[in-house]
Amino acid sequence: MSKVKYFYDPDTLSYRKIEPKKSRKYRNLTFFLLGSAIFGLLGLIVILNTNILNTPRELSLQREVKNYELQFELLGKKMEQMEQVLANIEDRDNNIYRLYFEANPIPEEQRRAGFGGVNRYKSLEGFNNSEMIIGATKRMDIIQKQMVIQSKSLDEITKLAAEKEKLLAAIPAIQPISNDKLTRMASGYGWRSDPFTKARKMHWGMDFTSPKGTPIYASGDGKVTRADNNSSGYGKHIRIDHGYGYVSLYGHLSNYNVKSGQRVKRGDLIGFVGSTGRSEAPHLHYEVWKDGDRINPINFYYGSLTAEEFENMLKYATQENQSLD
Known part of the structure; x- marks a missing residue:
């Protein structure tokens, strides 16, 4: 219950009751409602950005996102391992196999060349993690291209080896009489x-x-x-x-x-x-x-x-x- 307020009237030499104006009542009520609304909105924002009121569906989606993030991290490690193995094969290809069979090494620029022309990754743009997805996709495409180049190189080495074997067998290399x-x-x-x-x-x-x-x-x-x-x-x-x-x-x-x-x-x-x-x-x-x-x-x-x-x-x-x- 609100307190009753008085003021001293010097004319009557007595205390008189203060009667609040209706406009002030309305103003106070307005401020109260406005303050409540602002406070409620801030509270709602805080609640929506926490896990307090997440629905089961939202919790399930969050678990899926975390699982995808883990899978993506594992994919990155696998790609790194593939790149290391491929680099080792490329090094042996250029410095051992092709050198032995007197074939020109494949230039590094050719092995690492990207993809020109139209934007191959336009469909992956516009998402929250587009940059990460596009980067991984480019990396996979380059690995795939390197594997194709290396596969063709090994096919060539196989042919050169067969030809070298024929050459070594053809050269007149033994004494014709025992x-x-x-x-x-x-x-x-x-x-x-x-x-x-x-x-x-x-x-x-x-x-x-x-x-x-x-x-x-x-x-x-x-x-x-x-x-x-x-x-x-x-x-x-x-x-x-x-x-x-x-x-x-x-x-x-x-x-x-x-x-x-x-x-x-x-x-x-x-x-x-x-x-x-x-x-x-x-x-x-x-x-x-x-x-x-x-x-x-x-x-x-x-x-x-x-x-x-x-x-x-x-x-x-x-x-x-x-x-x-």
Whole structure:
């Protein structure tokens, strides 16, 4: 109950009751209601921004948001691991695989290039976390592109490896007569004395002396292009085209074990030692051609000789003696 207020009236020398004006009552009421409304609004704002009055639906959505945030964090860690593994593969690809097969490394700019043209991420704009979502999507797109580039690179390396394997198998890399069947290495590549004219002339191959009928083996994979007696001086001879510019020739044979057009593997029996054609004694005259030029066969025996055997052969091959053809 409100207190009754009085004032002293000097005219009547007495206290008189103060009667409040109606306008003041209305004003006070208005202020009260306005203050209550403001206070209530502030209270509502505070309540709405806390979990006090959240509905079950809102609480469920909040849990989902937290779960998505956790999944997004895990996704970021997985992408980081993928980037590390991919970087390791790229490093080995450029500095080991492509280097070994003499292929140009893939430039870093090509591996890390982005995506030009239209805005690929326009549909992801306008959300609360658009920047985060767009960043993650770009990161995934770049990883995917890097994987495509690396996959194509490894396909290329696989082809190069297969080609390298064929090349290594094709190079005439073994001695065409077994050491246990070899009497001696009679003459090497270079200037030698002709057995018939005694004049000094270029000897374009190597002469291996061995008994007539000694097996002769293909020094590399290839295709027999000739097995005949139609080339002056060589007598019965065989020529094998190994590809990659390599050709091997086997002269003065007594007989053939292959025919023209036949494909052979390194180590296959192709013929037998003889003394046909321009020959002084049974032996094999062996030549190696590269891109149309005759080269020293001694540089290709890494596939069948020990270091000691090769050293002995080199010693005899460099002696300027008399050839057998």
